Amino acid sequence: MIRKIDEGAGLLDRLISVTNNVAHIRATLPRGAAHYVRAADSELHSADNAKVIQPVPATAGNLESPLPVRRRAGQLERLNTQIANGLTERHGIQTYGFGRPGLDTGTIREIVRAMDNMLAKYPHTRILSIEIGDVDGSIARSFEDRSSQTSLVGTRIAFSTKYASNPRLLSEDTEQAINRGHFSRRSEGPAYSAIVHEFGHALTYEGRSAIVDIAETKLFEYYRRKYSNPESDLEKSYKDWLGKLSGYSFCKGYFHPIEALAEAFADVEMNGVRATEPAKVLHEMLVNSARSEWRKVRLT
Numbered sequence: 043m044i045r046k047i048d049e050g051a052g053l054l055d056r057l058i059s060v061t062n063n064v065a066h067i068r069a070t071l072p073r074g075a076a077h078y079v080r081a082a083d084s085e086l087h088s089a090d091n092a093k094v095i096q097p098v099p100a101t102a103g104n105l106e107s108p109l110p111v112r113r114r115a116g117q118l119e120r121l122n123t124q125i126a127n128g129l130t131e132r133h134g135i136q137t138y139g140f141g142r143p144g145l146d147t148g149t150i151r152e153i154v155r156a157m158d159n160m161l162a163k164y165p166h167t168r169i170l171s172i173e174i175g176d177v178d179g180s181i182a183r184s185f186e187d188r189s190s191q192t193s194l195v196g197t198r199i200a201f202s203t204k205y206a207s208n209p210r211l212l213s214e215d216t217e218q219a220i221n222r223g224h225f226s227r228r229s230e231g232p233a234y235s236a237i238v239h240e241f242g243h244a245l246t247y248e249g250r251s252a253i254v255d256i257a258e259t260k261l262f263e264y265y266r267r268k269y270s271n272p273e274s275d276l277e278k279s280y281k282d283w284l285g286k287l288s289g290y291s292f293c294k295g296y297f298h299p300i301e302a303l304a305e306a307f308a309d310v311e312m313n314g315v316r317a318t319e320p321a322k323v324l325h326e327m328l329v330n331s332a333r334s335e336w337r338k339v340r341l342t
């Protein structure tokens with residue numbers, strides 16, 4: 043989902059301060075954070091991650107603990123806000139809505155852990171804020187803020203209040219979407235997966251003009267170079283190969299580059315070498331495109 047909003051130059055100033063802040067914070071991160079970089083490319087185990095953020099599965103967590111825990115009014119809201127505030131402290135990202143009543147702490151931790159992992163790996167990604175809010179029936183959405191319809195100011199990510207409050211519904215709906223092939227299978231929890239997908243959108247927005255229009259052509263070129271066989275029906279075999287991408291990568295039977303890139307990003311970041319081949323091609327294209335944008339503004 044994309045929405046263009048002209049926020050003017052004020053946001054640009056904020057972005058510059060966010061970017062500087064991110065660079066400073068990244069330079070002073072504890073060594074343990076480096077484990078995220080490697081962990082994101084292989085199977086994600088919790089041992090190393092625990093050094094920075096204690097991962098908690100997306101269950102009802104403390105709310106459904108077998109031991110009754112007496113909490114003062116507002117205590118859980120303060121805890122959730124505190125967990126989210128870590129993103130501001132570590133990465134300079136603004137957080138909104140994490141103090142809403144009824145949010146599941148396990149889900150909040152998963153959202154924050156996904157952001158930490160992705161930002162450790164791609165620290166220059168221009169994400170301005172993350173919020174718990176209304177996303178029109180989706181689990182999460184990304185919004186790109188552009189000034190004068192041209193240069194990207196930053197991406198805002200919103201995660202659904204409904205799903206952040208109901209981990210069972212989040213798990214069931216995600217599992218159903220995986221079973222019908224809409225999402226590729228993920229090695230992480232549903233909130234984590236949704237955030238990684240949205241992070242893929244943020245990277246897409248970085249190099250938008252350079253990549254969205256050529257993604258399908260590049261995929262076909264890759265396939266033809268690698269698998270071209272005069273005895274086979276190239277068009278049909280290419281279509282079968284492309285069909286390895288998740289269903290969400292297509293809209294009414296047509297390749298949908300924006301969702302395909304985000305899905306491919308999620309597939310490779312969470313499944314590593316087990317990701318599908320077209321997803322690996324798209325992922326590489328996406329990351330290279332974002333890195334070339336960062337080089338233009340001397341961020342790398």
Ligand SMILES: [Zn+2]
Nearest residue numbers: 043239301304
């Ligand atoms: Zn998407």
